[in-house]
């Protein structure tokens with residue numbers, strides 16, 4: 327984004343503002359206005375986009391008055407995180423730090439304190455940005471997304487949520503209400519790694535890994551890669567290679583070839599050329615898996 | 627739209643257009659011009675204010691979204707003519723040159739010291755990552771935060 331390419335001093339478009347107090351009211355508004363409506367959560371993506379007229383909604387539906395959407399709580403199936411939970415809350419939550427520390431690590435890597443005090447976990451995913459850090463972390467953790475619409479609540483695996491660049495599987499009138507992040511298996515190690523132009527920049531590549539060891543061999547293994555294809559992906563081939571093997575340097579290097587092979591070059595990749603992404607995805611995955619292995623060893 | 631915001635401890639009512647930013651409300655309607663417009667896209671921190679006690683960027687918040695909430699700007703930090711320890715420390719340590727970034731830095735520093743009364747240099751740098759200063763080179767800012775922390779511990 328070129329600073330002051332347009333006037334970022336004001337929001338240059340006019341819209342009608344709604345602040346529904348319940349999910350059903352929100353759904354009714356979203357149903358009624360369809361494409362003309364945009365949900366406002368933290369606004370850290372939406373407001374700059376509106377300033378630049380990248381999106382010009384006629385209706386803004388602020389969902390922050392809906393009370394139940396900001397929860398973080400432990401349930402038997404995992405940690406339930408409301409879509410409106412602030413990135414800063416995800417970073418600092420004692421439950422998340424204890425049960426799924428990698429998610430807290432990924433949240434803490436986003437923007438600045440001020441951005442994390444505004445930005446929400448739901449907004450991060452609904453952007454459908456291939457580089458969204460929470461998206462990669464939640465993919466590796468195999469989270470379930472919860473969606474609410476006129477037919478009530480439904481849920482599905484997060485991998486099905488991403489439909490490609492800038493697109494998520496929300497239908498007219500639907501909104502994301504939150505996630506359930508299953509507890510990683512006992513003794514798991516996990517890590518999140520990313521690289522950007524600066525430490526305060528969106529990721530050029532990000533990687534998340536969760537794994538367990540059994541008798542020195544990798545047992546459960548989940549690796550997700552972001553910013554290298556239209557949506558974050560699981561690197562199934564690398565996971566398969568690692569499972570059942572001792573994490574020696576040779577084994578890790580072999581698996582990392584498959585991480586690099588997942589990079590799907592786009593015609594206009596402004597941030598970094600494909601070769602940079604291949605190499606850095608490989609290196610970051612090596613670091614993430616390495617760190618997760620060390621952690622798992624300590625837990626044994 | 628009619629909204630009510632507590633600004634620097636005083637309840638105020640406004641009639642605003644929904645597209646008005648909190649930044650422009652405090653600057654243009656209340657002439658609280660300490661809060662600065664730097665980049666408008668969340669990167670420089672010059673517009674940092676506290677919203678319900680948390681450091682946020684006024685260039686990214688709609689005024690209507692602050693309805694019913696409480697906002698503190700740099701003008702609400704001193705107690706009359708008596709400066710806040712953080713303000714004093716910035717002056718004493720030479721952490722202010724042109725001063726454009728200073729209100730934002732002070733609001734972030736206050737939020738930091740509320741959470742962590744004795745931050746390390748690394749913690750200070752990490753917390754203030756979202757505030758840019760083009761003059762000081764940051765070294766004196768770090769010193770000012772450390773000195774403010776000492777002052778506040780008494």
Ligand SMILES: Cc1cc2nc3c(=O)[nH]c(=O)nc-3n(C[C@H](O)[C@H](O)[C@H](O)COP(=O)(O)OP(=O)(O)OC[C@H]3O[C@@H](n4cnc5c(N)ncnc54)[C@H](O)[C@@H]3O)c2cc1C
Nearest residue numbers: 365367368369370371372437445446449450452459502668
């Ligand atoms: C300076 C800066 C640095 C940043 N750094 C990073 C970074 O390092 N990593 C990163 O991943 N991101 C980064 N971001 C992007 C952004 O801050 C995050 O993606 C944030 O999580 C977005 O959340 P939000 O609540 O602010 O979203 P909003 O802007 O409110 O919404 C984003 C989009 O999602 C939709 N939406 C929001 N909530 C819902 C919902 N519950 N259901 C359906 N649709 C919804 C909105 O309509 C909108 O289209 C950065 C942004 C800035 C300005």
Ligand code: FES
Nearest residue numbers: 664665666671685
């Ligand atoms: S003006 Fe708000 S962050 Fe730069």
Ligand code: FES
Nearest residue numbers: 723724759760761
């Ligand atoms: S003192 Fe000039 S920008 Fe910081």
